[in-house]
Amino acid sequence: MAKLKLALYWAGACGGCDVAVLDVNEKILDVANLADIVFWPIALDFKYHHVEAMPDKSIDVCLFNGCVRSSEQEHIAKLLRNKSQVLVAFGSCACFGGIPALANFATRAEIMERAYIEAPSNENPNKTLPQIKFKVDEGELTLPELYDDVLTLAQVVPVEYFVPGCPPTVDLILKVVNALATNSLPPVGAVIASEKTLCDECDRKKENKKITKIYRTHEIIPDPEKCLLEQGLLCMGSATRGGCGSLCVKVNIPCRGCFGPPAGVADQGAKLVSAVASIYETKGTEDIEKMVNEVVDPAGTFYRFGMSSSMLKRKHLQRK
Amino acid sequence: MKKISIDPITRLEGHGKIEIFLNDEGDVVNTYFQIPELRGFEKFCEGRPVEEMPRIVPRICGV
Amino acid sequence: MKAARRIPLLKKMLSQFGIEDKRLMLDWVSASEGDRFASIVNEVTEQVRALGPLNWNQGGKHG
Numbered sequence: 001m002a003k004l005k006l007a008l009y010w011a012g013a014c015g016g017c018d019v020a021v022l023d024v025n026e027k028i029l030d031v032a033n034l035a036d037i038v039f040w041p042i043a044l045d046f047k048y049h050h051v052e053a054m055p056d057k058s059i060d061v062c063l064f065n066g067c068v069r070s071s072e073q074e075h076i077a078k079l080l081r082n083k084s085q086v087l088v089a090f091g092s093c094a095c096f097g098g099i100p101a102l103a104n105f106a107t108r109a110e111i112m113e114r115a116y117i118e119a120p121s122n123e124n125p126n127k128t129l130p131q132i133k134f135k136v137d138e139g140e141l142t143l144p145e146l147y148d149d150v151l152t153l154a155q156v157v158p159v160e161y162f163v164p165g166c167p168p169t170v171d172l173i174l175k176v177v178n179a180l181a182t183n184s185l186p187p188v189g190a191v192i193a194s195e196k197t198l199c200d201e202c203d204r205k206k207e208n209k210k211i212t213k214i215y216r217t218h219e220i221i222p223d224p225e226k227c228l229l230e231q232g233l234l235c236m237g238s239a240t241r242g243g244c245g246s247l248c249v250k251v252n253i254p255c256r257g258c259f260g261p262p263a264g265v266a267d268q269g270a271k272l273v274s275a276v277a278s279i280y281e282t283k284g285t286e287d288i289e290k291m292v293n294e295v296v297d298p299a300g301t302f303y304r305f306g307m308s309s310s311m312l313k314r315k316h317l318q319r320k
Numbered sequence: 321m322k323k324i325s326i327d328p329i330t331r332l333e334g335h336g337k338i339e340i341f342l343n344d345e346g347d348v349v350n351t352y353f354q355i356p357e358l359r360g361f362e363k364f365c366e367g368r369p370v371e372e373m374p375r376i377v378p379r380i381c382g383v
Numbered sequence: 384m385k386a387a388r389r390i391p392l393l394k395k396m397l398s399q400f401g402i403e404d405k406r407l408m409l410d411w412v413s414a415s416e417g418d419r420f421a422s423i424v425n426e427v428t429e430q431v432r433a434l435g436p437l438n439w440n441q442g443g444k445h446g
C-alpha cells in the first residue's frame with residue numbers, strides 16, 4: 001500500500017492536540033511507517049504556499065484542531081478541505097468550539113479592549129489595536145480579521161469525522177490510526193469515541209441519592225468511591241460522551257464535558273440544567289433560590305467546551 | 321521593495337508570521353514579526369469561578 | 384417539582400446569554416381556572432411582544 005499523506009493543522013488552539021499526537025510515544029513510528037506528513041506547522045517546515053501548490057484531494061487525511069475565529073483560520077480550513085479527502089475535526093475546539101468558545105460570551109470589541117488596552121500588564125497609552133491593514137515605511141502589513149463569533153470547523157466546511165477531547169486521548173488517536181491503517185473508517189459523520197455517556201462508563205458508586213447543597217470544587221474533598229454529583233459537585237458526566245477513560249473523575253475531579261454531548265443529546269447545557277434540577281431536593285422556593293445561587297456560573301460550566309455548538313451559540317448581543 | 325513572507329512560522333508553539341522587506345540590492349531593510357491570533361482569555365475568564373481557572377487557563381498553551 | 388427547579392436555573396443560564404428574563408415564565412394553573420390561564424397567556428404574549436424579536440443575526444462572523 002502506498003503511504004498515506006497526512007496533514008495536521010492548528011487553528012484557534014493551544015497546541016495541546018498536536019502534543020497529544022506525540023504522546024503516542026513509540027507508536028509515532030507506526031504513524032511514520034503508515035503516512036508521510038505533508039503539513040504540520042508545530043513540527044515541520046511546510047508553509048501555506050506549499051499546501052496551496054498541492055493538487056486538490058491529494059492529502060489523504062487532515063487532522064484539524066482548533067476553533068475557527070479569524071479570516072485566516074477560515075481560509076486555511078477551506079484550503080485544507082479542498083486538498084484533503086478526509087477532514088477530521090480533531091479535539092474539542094474543532095468539534096465544539098472548546099475553551100476559546102467561552103469568548104462567545106463577549107464581543108470582538110470587548111475582547112480587544114480588555115486584551116490590548118485594559119489588561120494591567122499593558123502599556124498602551126495610544127490605545128493601539130491590531131489593524132487588518134497597516135502602512136509601514138517599507139510597504140503594507142496585514143493581519144487576519146478576527147471574527148465576533150468562535151466557530152467550529154463543521155460550521156465552516158463539511159467534516160468527515162469528529163475526534164473529541166481536550167486533548168483527544170492516546171487511545172482515541174491510536175483508534176484513528178488503526179482505522180486508517182486497516183482502511184476501516186466508520187461511516188461519515190461519526191464521532192470517534194464512545195456511544196455511551198461518561199456516567200455509563202464511570203466506576204463510581206451511584207446510590208440515586210438526592211442532594212441539598214452544591215459544593216464548589218475547593219469546598220470539599222470528595223469520597224473517591226462515590227458518584228461526584230451525588231456528593232454535590234457539578235459533574236457533567238451525565239450529558240457528556242464517554243471514551244475518555246474517565247481521566248478526570250478517576251482523580252477526584254468532576255467532569256467538565258470536553259467530549260461534548262452524547263448521541264441523542266441536542267444541547268449539552270440544557271441537559272445539565274435538567275440533570276441538576278432533578279437531583280437537587282427542595283422543599284420550597286427558598287431552597288430553589290439556594291440551588292440557583294449555588295450554581296455560580298451555569299452557562300460557563302455547562303457549556304465549558306461547547307459554546308459554539310450549543311443551540312444559542314453565543315451571548316445574544318445588546319440591542320441598539 | 322521586495323517582501324519575503326514566512327507564514328506560518330513553524331516548529332514552535334504558537335502562531336506567527338514574519339515579513340522581511342529587502343531593498344534593490346537584496347539587503348534587509350526591516351523585518352516585522354506578527355501574531356495573527358487572539359483568543360481572548362483576558363476577557364472570557366471574567367465571570368468564571370476562580371476555582372475553575374486551573375481548568376481553563378492551561379488551554380492558553382498546551383505545549 | 385423538577386420544573387419548579389429547572390426553570391429558575393434555566394433563567395439564570397439564559398440571562399448569561401443575554402436573553403431577557405421576561406421571555407420565559409412558569410406558572411401553575413388548574414384545569415378549572417380557564418380565565419386565569421387566558422390572562423396569563425395574554426400577559427406573557429404582551430411582554431414578549433414589547434421586547435420585540437431576538438436579533439439572532441447580530442452575531443455572526445462580522446458582528
